[in-house]
Amino acid sequence: MLFLTYWFVLFACVVYPLYWLVPVRAVRLAVLLSACAVFHTHFAGPAGVLPIAVLAVLTYAAGLTRSRTFCSLVIAACVLALVFYKYTTFLLVEVVGAVRLEWRDSLGGHLHDLLPSAPPLAISFFVFEFVHYLADVCRGSPSIKSPLHFGAYAIFWPSIVAGPVKRYQDFLPAYKRGLKRVCAHDVAVGLVRVAVGLVKKVVADNLTAWLTYWGPHFDKLDVLWRWYFIACLSTRVLLDFSGYSDMAIGFARMHGIVLAENFRWPYLARDLASFWQRWHISLSTWIRDYVYIPLGGSRCGPVRKALNGLAAFALCGFWHGASWNCLAWGIYNGIGLTICSTYRRLLGRVGDGLATRFERYPQVAWALTLLYVGIGMLIFFYPVERSLRMMGLLLGGTGS
């Protein structure tokens, strides 16, 4: 958690007073860009900055040319960079290694020598923002002419690590307004958001400590405690992630820049579709706009719609982490969403009856949604086999 480091406290103590006290746009821009560069370099290191810088320069240049071919090539380069840094080990060791077990160790050993120990910091966010930018430029949106404005969009420090995934059409006007004028109201609202995020993080970190301790002993818990474990796990994910988003939004606001909301009370959703409109909104709308709709969305019949949804959610899961369980979690949500959107048509009168019941008793729909999401968190956090066993244990029995 980069915002909870003392280095960051010192960083913020230097950056904000400079930004607030000099009401000159050019100086503010210089302060903001320097802060972004320092923040990114400190946490990513030179090896993490270089690939992002190369991709950013290519993206900026492609945007300027507005050439569909060049933009497509750079989109491909961004995606390949993401695959190379984040997924090579998984694809070769887990996928190819699953085919020939003896390759697994040798591939793992070779890759360990060839690849950096960790992918460049937040490469997933960078790539998604660059792809969005180029795709929209290809569709006719204006490109960003100023390299400084593009730089600020690309490495805006509050949103580097955990989003929200920015849309440049929204970001640029907000950012220009922030450079022009940041008022006490912005700072106060930002501070409150940061404080809310901090409180969420404190609770989430306590839950993390508890879950880390009890996770390996899940089998030994009694059934009620296992359900309590699921409740804590779900709460922890929400508070951790939305807390981080709150802080990012708050810190941006303290620059006078309004970022889009990323969470809107997702655990109050009454169905999965609504849940995904409230959970990590910037990511789910990105996937909708740049994967689901280009695949055909809901326009090509129910089967294709279901397959498109599954593909989009598989990608969503895989984006969260290069592992089988993240992929499975994405597919699990895709299946849930498909069921949610088709059960009425597929089950005929029974489906209609169910839908009427859910409308009459929204608490039931809400509880089922929460249950589905909560159980899905097991898949997200634990290897698939173990998470399936944990799901079984929720119904009773012992682990042995």
Add this chain to the structure above:
Amino acid sequence: MNESHRPGLLERSLAPWPLLLGVVTAFLACCLAGRVLGRRNCFDRFDRFHYLMDYITLYYPTTSQVQSLARETFDPAKVAVIVGGNSIMYGGGSDPEHMFTRYLQAELGDEYRVLNLAMPGEMPFEFGATAAEFLVRDYPKLILVTNTWIGPGTDAGDPDGRPELRYFFEEARARGLLMDCPEREARLRELEQQRQKDPSALELKAQLRVDGPLYFRDLWNVFTYQHLTTVWCNPLAGSWWRPRRDYPDPDKLAPPVDEATQRSLCGTYLPQLRAQIEGNRPYVRPAPGQALPPCPLERSVKACLPGPLRERTLVLVNRCCPYFLEQLTPQERGLYGETVLATVQALERAGVNALDPGRSLSTRHYGDVVHLTAEGGRRMAEEAAPKVREMARRLGYVAQGRAGPGRK
């Protein structure tokens, strides 16, 4: 502003200037509260930092808290005795009534005031020694008693200690409480080079640089001790939120180790003991024609303790339970004895006082392989007290010929 942005209720109703003023005032008030509260002793009937109020349960006593504890315990007119070191000095396996420091206080009498700053796992010159270094300014009549394992070939740790307790040294350093010590500075520079890529080391430095003038950890420690714990940790499990003052000292009086346990421990402990003896052989009996190599223990003591503190320091060299020594061959036992002697000599060469209190201890004085029973703690105090009194006389803390009332 973002076109789609619709201010929420909080945002609409927020009055920015009163809020910002409130934030600044509250922040300054918290800093001031931390500073003021850190200067008051918050610990009720302090005996020692047991594990429910030390780093094991994520409670990190600050330098200010130790200073205020010292103010309540010590009297500038009397000799201040700080006990540092590991669980043996802490009194592991004894309740507060029967811990080593109680017996030492009883032995030394009223002219001395003993404060137990030992912690399980503490290195010889960590927490307690750091505290002694900054407390010696206010209490010049100060003696540090700490302990170490046998072995001139084993160093006494880094000057800033292990990661768990390094914060204390760094905090004292950031607040300018430590003495000048060129040997230590040189070693710290080496360590800094080695840790350049360790984010946790850099983070600790930044933390203490921020906390130094702001005292937020002092505030939080007092709050946690008196009102509410905010961090879950497993040892506190079901009652983790309770204030730390609610927890009594958890150590209970352990009986002497029985023979069946001793036998069961032999399998794991004897190979370690033999390895320890063999590892120290080059520093005790070098191969024919070879000189004694430079002694890591001597070097590390010089790098850990500044000169003025060395002469005020007594290091007890703790032996293991005699039962295990009896399982060794006579040659191994002989080498062990020589190793103990070499350890004492290495410490004395480094400029500290050293004592081997284990000669008078028998198997019934041990609760396990190394920890002492209440009776063992009493015997060790009987051995250490005359040495402490002798140091006090030599350092001019008490008049020559006055041994203090002590134990007759």
